[in-house]
Amino acid sequence: MSSFLSLLGSARAHVMYNWGRLVRYGGTSAVGVVLGQTLLRVGYDLLGWSALVANLLAFVVANIPVYHLNRLWVWDRSGPSHWGREVLPFWLVSFVGLALSSLAVGLIDRVTDNGWFITVSSVGAFGTVWLVKYAACDRYLFGPAMSGKLQQAQTSTAQTSPAQTL
Secondary structure, eight states: OOHHHHHHHHHHHHHHHHHHHHHHHHHHHHHHHHHHHHHHHHIIISSOOOHHHHHHHHHHHHHHHHHIIIIIIOOOSOOOOIIIIIIIHHHHHHHHHHHHHHHHHHHHHHHHHOHHHHHHHHHHHHHHHHHHHHHHIIIISHHHHHHHHHHHHHHHHEEEEEEHHO
């Protein structure tokens, strides 16, 4: 019980200290939801695509600006993206959301052809991954700890002469 209370206190402290970042992350997520759900409904309702195809297209298109907004606006990271440390892990975490969303919309699509149920199932599945994605972005991809590690790596690389790297 005391470890749970300690974890709860730690989470509360993180929220209080990072309130602005959490609000920006929520805004970025809102952009992704509006764009993704609009594309999902256009593909499903207007173009007649299956829920899975519409969901996949919506995910890929919406996730591109979401990545950049998270990196630039939420975590204030500029310069070129690092594919191995930022882009690939971000998309892997995002694909977990896609897998859950695809499973949800596929199951709902078998039961009903109501587009609103498809929308709710998609948003609900992505919503379950939302907090995990924030934690991964903050702790491992873009957050303050990663900024320090990247600066250390860049400094040590810059101090290494070309002869030492051979």
